[in-house]
Amino acid sequence: MITAFLTSCRPFCIIRRLLSTHHKNLSRNIPPYGNPDRSYMELSQKFYESMKTCANVQSRPLARALHCQLITTGLDVSTFVLNNLINMYSGCGLIDDASLVFNEIELKNVFTWNTMIEGFMCSGRVLDAEKVFDEMPQRDVVSWNSMMSGYFRNGLLEKTVEVFVSMVRRFDCVPDAYSFSCVMKACAGIKNVNLAMQVHGLAKKFEFLGDDSVESSMVDMYIKCDMPDVAESIFVKMKNPNMFSWNSMIYGYSKLYGAQSALKLFDQMPKRDVVSWNMIISILSKHGNVMKTLDMFIEMCRQGFRPNSMTYASVLSASTSIYELTWGAHLHARIIRLHQNIDVYVGSGLIDLYAKCGRFEKARKVFKEIKDHNVVSWTSLIGGAVHCGNEADAFSLFKQMKEVPVTSDQFTLATVLGACCALKDLNPGTQIHAYSIRIGMDPSIPVANALITMYAKCSDIRSANNVFELMLHRDIISWTTMITSFSQNGNIEKAREYFDKMPERNVVSWNSMLAGYVNHGFWEDGLKIYVLMRQQGVKPDCITFVSSIGACANAAIQKLGTQIVCQAEKFGFGSDISVKNSIITMYSKCGRINDAEKTFDSIATKNLISWNAMMAGYAQSGHGNQVVDTFEKMIGSGMIPDHISYVSVLSGCSHAGLVSEGQRYFDMLINEHEIIPTCEHYACMVDLYGRAGLVDKAKDLIDEMPMEPNAAVWGALLGACRIHRNSTMAETALKNLVELDAEDSGSYVLLANLYTDSGNLENVSNVRRIMKDKGIRKNPGCSWIEVDNRAHVFTVDDTNHPRINDVYNALREIIRKIEETGMYVKEDGFGNKDSAYHSEKLALAFGLMSLPAWMPIHIMKNLRICDDCHLVMKLASRVTSRELVVRDANRFHRFKDGCCSCRDYW
């Protein structure tokens, strides 16, 4: 009733009117100390209700007005009324007024004392409450309970338990159900299992086990103490579990049996409230069940429950986990429409969503709209900056946050360390390390893990290792981080050592080891890890498949690759775009460009990597025109090319001899897409000109380069000189390669071949001397061929293969047939050729003797193919009528009827 009056603009008049009838009638015949009659009781009751309502609505002016009315009615002498006055003032936040009233009461009863304790506790004045408690002449169970719940509300959980223990030890007071509920809440907060079990024992001793509120608190306590099984055993015995217990138990089920069981329990609930819905939505979101989270949110709204900021926080988090911006934006609009303001919880969720979806400015805008920022909203925005690659913003926000000041927590530090990783700059990372020590923060495991990553990414593996060694507790991520740290700083053996000795592994640890091997070119070791992982029953994920298919691609083990693709499909990753992209590369590198094309065409929404993979595939196979077509289609689809796309399209132009197109694309790269060309792009252009015979133009371009040309650029020029027999320019290229201290033996070998071809034997021995002086040795060449589901590897002059004698015989036989054509001589004027038993020849011979006549022979080689072997392959394709495919370090050569797809330029 009062509440209704309060909406009026003249509340005091109304209160006066409310009380006036009684006042007029009573003021005459109520003596101050007379016996209260019925009317007196009615008025007292009216005041009681008014004061209670006033405390609820927390109106300070109304509180004072009521106090005045009390004085004028003379009711301010009743202890009952005065107790309520204390309560009203405390409720309105006027604790000093409450305290004044308390001190003036002569005849304090136990209610008076208890009310004052509660008042002080509610205002956070714990010491005052303690003083009142100590001074009170007589305590009842409410006094003790008020102290307990007061301590609990003020976050003093241990104190709550202490009060309970003192109460139990005394003989003059027995805990009631409220005391037990309260102490159980404290135990839940402390998460101390032993304490929980002792309290459980006492509840049994005091015979409270049948009490609904005690039992439901106990269910919650055991769940919070991480003993959901005990909680369940209590829950199932409850006759009428209340909403609180159901809600707690849903959470317990999610811990015990997972999200699906929690959902089943939720379905069994006789009735649900908003908390139940929030609980299940939060569980589904945390378990990564995104679609179900969204379904339940819709269902909740459909059933007429009003979502609050907790609901939105969970749903936003789920949307973020799959980068679902459409849903997020829909939620954002809905929140603004229905809830006016955005609190810091929802705001942080929105910031996180927008930033993770690459909309940093939008995230910043939401941040600005939030009134009260806390460490989470700051950290979300800083994390967003890191995620979007704005490291400078991240550091500046971190600085602003400290200036506010908002205190950083572990999350903040780990986030900022992420920015240091991206910069690969040791300075800020070391400063943050020092800062965390200076402010005396206990290093959490994730912060230590982030430090390890930071040091490793900055190539300081010693410091990374130090952090790891100093950790008191390590988790699976700490170990996995060390594996990655070692493998990314060139020490794959050490990585394997840590992998072997880590106490437990998950799919990420396996993936890290797998990727470590694959990235170092140890493809077979990587594939062994994959096999071992499958044998041990570890469930692979899409990253496992991306890496292992990548290993097959590099090793060009197409059959195993196809098998792994089937397994990827079996595990439900067949349509994952990253997996599909890796399949494109695998097929391309295995020379099955048609299968690569099919895979590419099957991707409905291609991303940049899909386009790049397909173009690189075409480029490698020498399908220059297709590269250019694909590039044009990519532009047409609205996809913006990056520097990698341009490497492919330029190399495509080079292969197809499209000089003017290549020039146009190079111009587009700089002017339209504003990419600063790298040495790789220049090397493509040099190759483009060189291949077309424009060696001088190529050299001019090198002279115009704004940066120092690298070995790839000079190598491209050297390659052109070799084909166009320009030994003067070749020497310039070599001179530069030598100055660059190029350790790659390929260029030296090319030059030596050039001199050999022109009969300049003196220079051949000069080149050999330079190589010897610089300690450059020819990379050991090897070739491999897939027969009977395994790769057979051959090295030059191989003697290791079990059927090596048969292989040599077969090779001699094919060379004899080739010599019969009159287009090939086995020996030059100086005896046997160096290249007589090159590994690709051995692989060819093995292929011819092992594979059925209709099957094309695919050979892989780790170096570039030499002239002699190239000629042998061409002629072999004619005399055997077989299609031969050789993938060398640079590209594919498809030999058919005596011709090669590279048109003799590689």
Next chain:
DNA sequence: TTAGGGTTAG
């Protein structure tokens, strides 16, 4: 009783 941000693999 229920909520938001951080660390490992491609």
